[in-house]
Amino acid sequence: MPENFIGPVDLMEPEEKVEGILRSARDRIPGIAAAIRERRESLPEGSNSLPFRIGGSFFRLLTTSVYPTHKKLHATERCNGCGICSRICPTRNITVSDSTVTWGSDCTWCYACIHWCPQEAVEIGRRTIGKRRYHHPDVTVKDMIRQTGE
Template identity: 30%
Template sequence: MILFFTGTGNSRYIARRIADSLGDELLNMNERIKAWDTSEISADGRLVFVVPTYGWRIPRIVEKWIDETRFSGNFKVWFVMDCGGEIGDADKYIRQLCSRKSFDYMGVKQIVMPENYVAMFGVPNDEQAARIIEKAQPDIADASETIKAEKKFAQPRRNAYDKLMSDIVNPVFYKFFVKADAFTANDKCIGCGKCAKICPLNNIELKNSKPVWGKNCTHCMACICLCPTEAIEYGKKSVGKPRYHLD
């Protein structure tokens, strides 16, 4: 079984490619998390979690959901993390999670995909994104083949920088930056409600046909990047930047 969580489509794309290669079932964690459905998941053979990188670790909401969900069956577990640059020492924290869950952990694979974090970084245009996705194909294929062979992923890089980003910067990132306060909708908003529908944490509601953000945001960038009229901004940080999403 291939399980994915996605904001703008990168993880879903990789998960589909791996599922097609392995002939495995796909499970959308967004739907489970949105409904906070932690009912039992039964699997035999393998579980592959495909997730984005948030602050050089897996998303906290994904970790919480895995912690609270019961998994049954005889299986090995692989993690695939897409990122705009690197995953830091995410492996350390995934190992801890797998230990808590008594999972047979087979490692984590880093796959660089187009950056989507429009609230902080530059985002590629369509042509640049296409080149990055094409460059990722060998890594996706390698992940599929390694999983199919039931082998462990190669140990990811783990230097002082990686430890700093995952150990120190991640908590700072969540405390000071992962907030919805700066999200606004301008006059281009048509009140379609797509942002509220796709928010995996139910953090957006429409009031007078305009989105209003609450306090429970994970900065997945789904709302700002998938708005059909590009009416959503994140303060001044997103102004003039492309909106990236992968169908």
């Protein structure tokens, strides 16, 4: 899948690469979907490798201690209180009330709230300002809401 990691460091895939990545992934999706449906344990390629494990530990340290992403998430004045971020968050970590959006600490750094906000109003500190947002072209807001069990 194209990388959607937008902060604290920007690892987003260049836009011109996205279609090629999606094209080459399509053949593998049925097998992956079957593994999920059957609840089969299956580690991603490379996940046992030392660089992957070191990278994962570094990532956790970065997003929890060095730069605590969940404390930096906020909505700007562009927010219109639509509530989509709250409805798509897989951990129900976002509350929208009286057009005020608040984030709790139960964040998995999936970045759905950032990439799906229709107003591009969600930012992580100042690091994401002006950066391109991305989500899969075939996935809809309804799909995202459905995955939360709503």
